[in-house]
Amino acid sequence: MSIWAIAWRSVRQRGLASILTIASMALGVALVVLVLSIHGVVTESFRSNSTLGYHLIAGARGGSLQLTLNSVFYLSRPVENVPYEYYLAFRTAEQRRPELQRSIAYRSVRAAEDARELALAGSLGIGGGLQQWLLDEAAAQATRAESTPLGLDQPGMFSNLTGLAIPLCLGDYFREYRVVGTTPDLFDKLVFDPERNRTYTFSEGRNFVTFSEENGYFECVVGHSVARAAGVKIGDRINPVHGDPNDPNAHEHAQSFKVVGILSPTGTPNDRAVFANMEGFFLINDHANPVDERETTPSEEDEELIDLLGSDPPARRAAMPEVRDVAWRPDAELIRGEDAASTDPYAFEPLPIEQREVTSILVLADDELTGGDMAAIHISNMINAGVLEGTLKWSTYRPIRAQRSAQACQPVMEIERLFQTVVEPIQSLLLVLTTMICVVSGISILVSMYNSMSERRAEIAVMRALGANRETIMAIVLFEAVILAAIGGAFGWLGAHTVNVFASPLIEDRTGVSLGFLSIVPAELMLLPGLFILAVLVGLYPAFSAYRTDVSKSLGK
Numbered sequence: 001m002s003i004w005a006i007a008w009r010s011v012r013q014r015g016l017a018s019i020l021t022i023a024s025m026a027l028g029v030a031l032v033v034l035v036l037s038i039h040g041v042v043t044e045s046f047r048s049n050s051t052l053g054y055h056l057i058a059g060a061r062g063g064s065l066q067l068t069l070n071s072v073f074y075l076s077r078p079v080e081n082v083p084y085e086y087y088l089a090f091r092t093a094e095q096r097r098p099e100l101q102r103s104i105a106y107r108s109v110r111a112a113e114d115a116r117e118l119a120l121a122g123s124l125g126i127g128g129g130l131q132q133w134l135l136d137e138a139a140a141q142a143t144r145a146e147s148t149p150l151g152l153d154q155p156g157m158f159s160n161l162t163g164l165a166i167p168l169c170l171g172d173y174f175r176e177y178r179v180v181g182t183t184p185d186l187f188d189k190l191v192f193d194p195e196r197n198r199t200y201t202f203s204e205g206r207n208f209v210t211f212s213e214e215n216g217y218f219e220c221v222v223g224h225s226v227a228r229a230a231g232v233k234i235g236d237r238i239n240p241v242h243g244d245p246n247d248p249n250a251h252e253h254a255q256s257f258k259v260v261g262i263l264s265p266t267g268t269p270n271d272r273a274v275f276a277n278m279e280g281f282f283l284i285n286d287h288a289n290p291v292d293e294r295e296t297t298p299s300e301e302d303e304e305l306i307d308l309l310g311s312d313p314p315a316r317r318a319a320m321p322e323v324r325d326v327a328w329r330p331d332a333e334l335i336r337g338e339d340a341a342s343t344d345p346y347a348f349e350p351l352p353i354e355q356r357e358v359t360s361i362l363v364l365a366d367d368e369l370t371g372g373d374m375a376a377i378h379i380s381n382m383i384n385a386g387v388l389e390g391t392l393k394w395s396t397y398r399p400i401r402a403q404r405s406a407q408a409c410q411p412v413m414e415i416e417r418l419f420q421t422v423v424e425p426i427q428s429l430l431l432v433l434t435t436m437i438c439v440v441s442g443i444s445i446l447v448s449m450y451n452s453m454s455e456r457r458a459e460i461a462v463m464r465a466l467g468a469n470r471e472t473i474m475a476i477v478l479f480e481a482v483i484l485a486a487i488g489g490a491f492g493w494l495g496a497h498t499v500n501v502f503a504s505p506l507i508e509d510r511t512g513v514s515l516g517f518l519s520i521v522p523a524e525l526m527l528l529p530g531l532f533i534l535a536v537l538v539g540l541y542p543a544f545s546a547y548r549t550d551v552s553k554s555l556g557k
Contacts, residue, residue, distance in 0.1 A: 003472065003475050007476050007477075010476070014452055017448050017452065018448075018484060020444075021445050021448045022484055022491065023491075024440075024441040024444045025442070025488025026491035026492035027441065028437040028439075028488075028492065029441075029491075029492025029531070030492035030499075031438075032434045032435060033496035033497070034499065034500075035427070035430045036431070036521045036524055039430075039431070039523070040521040040523075052192045052268060052411075053193070054166070054364040055364060055372055055373065056379060056380050057072075057360050057410075057411055058082075058090075058360060058406055059078075059079065059080075059360035059408075060078075060079045060080035060359075060404055060405075060407070061407040064409035065418060070359065071411070074170070074180070074269055074273055078359045081169075081358060082358060083404070084353045084356035085353065085395075085398070086358070086361065086406055087358050088156055089158050089159075090156050090162045090361065090363060091159055091165065092155050092156070093152075093153055093154055095159075096151075096152075096155070097152050097153070103354060104355075104397040105354070105395035108397075157392075158379050161379055162364070163365065163372070164185065164189055164190065164362075164363070165361055165362070166182060166183060166186050166190065167181075167182060167360075168180055168182055168360045169278060169281050169282075169287075169357075171242065171359070172253070173241045173243070174240060174241065174274045175245060176245060177272055177274055178274070179220075179274045180274065180276065181277070181280075181282070182275055184209060186275065187200040187207045188207055200263060200266065200270075202221075202262060202264060203224065203262050203263065203264045204234050204261065205221075206260055208261065208277045215258045215260070217279040217350070218277065218280040219277050220259055220277065221259070221261040222238075222261075222274050223271040223272050223273050224262065224263050225265075226272060226273065227263075232259055232262070234259055236258075237256040237257065237259070238257050238259060238274060239252050239256045240253050240276070257280060279350050282351040282356055283350075283351060288355045289356065290399070291397045291398070363379065380410060388406050389405060438534065439534070441488065442534045442537070445484050445485065449481060450541060477539060477542050477543040480539070481535040481536065481538055482536070482539070485531045485534060486532075489527060493524075497517050498517070501517050
């Protein structure tokens with residue numbers, strides 16, 4: 001009979017003690033494997049999401065880590081918003097022009113010119129005094145516009161170093177998931193995994209568009225985890241909730257977004273968010289930033305003029321350029337108030353830039369000479385030095401309080417710093433604790449085998465009398481320890497990976513990382529030699545005890 005067979009028979013003879021020892025070892029190994037799995041999940045989640053195809057994040061000045069957690073993982077609350085003009089600083093002249101033409105300042109300039117032409121032509125049919133007053137007001141408005149150049153033909157200050165800029169607007173929720181206002185570029189142009197050239201795809205439907213004939217500005221896309229957990233389907237409508245859904249002051253918006261696409265699984269935080277067209281996000285009630293009231297509140301003379309001009313919209317708009325589309329427009333009040341849930345795609349028009357703010361801007365830097373990394377460092381240094389605020393051409397309708405300071409951070413560095421200073425020490429501590437549990441389990445093997453030595457001395461003496469030498473007896477005892485450790489380790493590994501399978505849906509919803517039964521962390525490969533060494537170490541003392549057994553004394557008992 002082989003030594004292994006003798007050792008296995010000895011383990012079976014001490015059934016209850018062997019089962020308890022195996023259970024102790026299995027528990028220790030299972031805890032070690034689970035901690036290693038958690039370590040792998042956290043590492044994969046942080047590091048795979050640290051570079052989602054962009055180099056830096058620009059947002060309101062405050063904590064750079066908080067800005068990163070908000071923009072990358074949609075965690076924590078946004079620090080603050082920044083004016084929309086910051087986003088335009090990363091756009092080319094061609095991209096900026098149509099947005100600036102929708103500004104209140106630009107419309108004021110055009111309306112002043114129209115008012116002057118109407119007054120000169122006498123088309124309003126009003127008296128000479130009022131006509132002269134219109135000419136004076138139009139001239140004053142034109143002078144004021146000239147004092148604040150709009151820069152229609154000028155590129156943004158960072159456009160030559162920017163390959164792609166994507167704004168994010170946060171603050172609303174769908175159930176417990178973030179609703180993110182953004183542009184179609186997030187899914188059309190962004191390569192979220194540059195190493196493997198992975199782009200966003202849709203398991204169902206399509207990407208939202210800026211404006212569609214069917215849904216206007218109110219289309220959205222939902223992440224894979226959101227669709228699965230909330231049962232969202234193509235064609236459903238989502239009403240965002242303003243504020244944290246756990247806050248008693250949170251309220252549901254009347255305006256809804258139609259789901260036109262469901263993202264394929266990406267393993268990123270975007271699986272757990274709803275992405276709404278930014279133009280529609282701005283048009284939701286309470287999302288418009290108020291403009292400077294000094295520029296938009298009609299004076300007593302303006303009110304008299306309004307009464308004289310009557311209800312003719314072109315005449316009103318020409319004579320009152322300051323308040324066009326902002327504070328004195330009955331249809332605007334209707335759209336954003338009682339009729340906020342209107343489904344007519346043409347019932348809305350984009351919000352002027354003076355009333356827009358964004359939470360952050362994802363910037364993919366691009367420089368033909370120095371490369372994206374160097375360009376990102378240059379942009380970040382300039383923004384953090386305050387250059388952005390000092391060179392933007394602000395509209396006179398942008399409140400001074402909205403001209404907040406901005407900051408830029410590189411998410412890779414922030415996430416690595418968080419991982420190294422917080423996550424890794426905690427994981428290392430957990431790994432040490434679970435390893436100690438394995439050591440305690442190994443000691444239980446030692447205690448169990450040592451206690452059995454007094455009962456087995458006669459058995460050992462018989463084996464010696466039949467010709468077994470001391471080294472063979474010692475080997476049998478060591479093999480018993482290895483068998484107990486191996487069986488306990490196998491059950492522990494199987495149990496831990498079974499737990500991973502059942503916990504995988506929850507883990508994927510929370511982190512975007514999927515776990516399968518055979519999802520093995522590289523560190524697990526060290527378990528086999530580690531258990532072997534532990535078994536040999538704890539088996540040495542009982543083996544030496546068996547080695548020193550006195551045959552003559554043991555046979556006489």
